[in-house]
Every structure is written in C-alpha cells, then in structure tokens.
C-alpha cells in the first residue's frame with residue numbers, strides 16, 4: 001500500500017513516526033490506495049473546536065482538504081449553518097461522505113468530490129480546514145497565502161512552518177493511545193493582505209512597509225519627521241504601534257489604504273514602480 005508518495009513527502013523521519021502518530025490519534029481506519037496522508041478521523045469534539053476557532057457561521061464556505069468521511073464539512077453545515085466542499089482522493093470515502101451528509105440532512109449545502117487536494121480551486125473558500133502532514137501543509141502554503149485576505153485556515157496538529165499561527169488552541173483528546181500528551185493542537189491563520197512596499201499619503205507623507213506574513217514593520221515619514229512602527233495584519237485590517245502610544249490603523253483595499261491616525265487620514269495609495277510625489 002502506498003501511503004506517502006516521495007514526490008511530496010521527502011522528510012525521512014516521517015516514514016518512521018507516521019505509524020506512531022497514527023496510533024496516537026485513537027481509533028484509526030486506513031483505507032487502501034491512500035495518497036499523501038492516511039485516513040485518520042478528527043474526533044467530533046475536536047472538529048467542533050476547529051470550526052469554533054475559525055468562527056464559522058452561516059455565511060461561510062468551508063473547504064476541507066482531504067475530507068475523509070466528511071465530518072468537518074458536515075458539522076460545519078449542520079451545526080454552524082455553513083456551506084462546504086470536501087475533497088478526498090479515496091472514492092469510497094467520498095461515497096461515504098455523501099451518504100453521511102444525506103443522513104445528517106445537509107446534502108443540499110455540502111459537496112464531496114474525488115479530487116487531489118493539490119488540484120482543488122481554493123478561491124471560493126472563506127475557511128480552509130486541514131488534517132494533513134507537515135510537509136503537505138508546507139507544499140500548500142504558497143496557495144494558502146495567495147487566498148483572498150481574510151480567509152481563515154485551521155489545521156489540526158500541524159503548523160505552516162515559519163508562518164506562525166495567529167492563535168493555537170490545545171484540546172484534550174483522552175483517547176489518544178500513546179504519548180504523554182493526550183491532546184490535539186489546533187492552529188488558526190487569517191490570510192493577510194499583501195502590503196509590502198511604499199505607500200503615498202496626503203501632503204507628501206510616505207509609509208514604507210516591510211511584511212513577513214502577518215507581521216509588519218513600518219517607517220512613517222511626515223512633515224520631515226520619520227517614526228518607526230511595528231504591527232500586524234488581520235486580513236485587510238492593519239494596526240501599527242509606535243513610540244509614546246502612537247497608533248496607526250488602516251484597512252487595505254487593493255492599492256488603497258483607508259485610515260491612519262489623527263494627523264494623517266484617508267486615503268493612501270500604493271506607490272507602484274514610481275516613488276511618491
């Protein structure tokens with residue numbers, strides 16, 4: 001049985017630890033011909049915690065990558081009123097998911113497709129959920145970062161490398177059969193807008209932004225004075241904090257920043273290739 005094809009999973013230690021990881025998750029079902037990750041279910045209470053962490057509601061569209069028996073998408077629809085898509089490489093699991101959705105009364109709001117998660121169009125998602133493996137998460141990271149700012153991503157147990165989560169929650173999972181830690185880690189990211197570069201403000205003011213994922217450092221030059229800030233993005237919402245309680249808040253709208261502080265208000269525009277002026 002081919003569990004982890006080398007084309008995506010190159011970390012040799014994973015071949016050794018995966019059976020332990022699988023055993024640690026409690027009841028395990030492994031189907032034939034699985035692809036990048038084996039089928040291991042997220043326990044129901046962890047599923048609910050993942051969806052709560054993402055703040056899923058009736059206006060959300062949840063895409064679960066590697067949807068197994070469909071439980072995350074079905075719970076998102078039944079308990080939180082969302083719509084959802086589950087993509088899964090194992091056809092029997094997709095058939096089972098459709099049947100589970102029908103029984104749960106949410107077939108109209110959910111869809112399950114036999115599909116490689118690396119080929120899935122993620123653009124319609126407002127929430128992406130994943131219970132995969134570290135290197136699979138990393139391979140997905142560029143596509144996740146390119147999603148619409150504000151899209152939430154929740155991953156069960158594994159992170160996204162040096163893209164630090166906005167929040168991590170631990171949930172007790174007493175049924176984990178090995179290891180001292182009987183818990184799952186749930187990580188949440190909100191896709192940040194891309195703001196790196198120079199922005200031009202009113203009266204010749206400039207804002208130079210350095211961005212690493214959702215973390216920002218900034219130099220604001222205004223009236224011949226320059227001040228440094230550090231800050232964060234939460235989707236399109238930017239907050240910069242400087243010395244002596246200086247605070248700068250803005251909303252990113254494509255190439256426009258709306259907001260500022262008491263001395264520099266709306267709107268700011270991205271400088272593009274040319275300097276401000």
Ligand SMILES: C[S@@+](CC[C@H](N)C(=O)[O-])C[C@H]1O[C@@H](n2cnc3c(N)ncnc32)[C@H](O)[C@@H]1O
Nearest residue numbers: 035036037039040041042066068089116117131
């Ligand atoms: C750990 S299970 C998680 C199942 C479900 N999301 C949950 O949390 O209960 C990972 C699932 O991903 C599926 N999978 C593995 N590689 C895949 C791929 N390339 N495309 C789509 N699904 C894949 C597996 O068959 C398995 O059902």
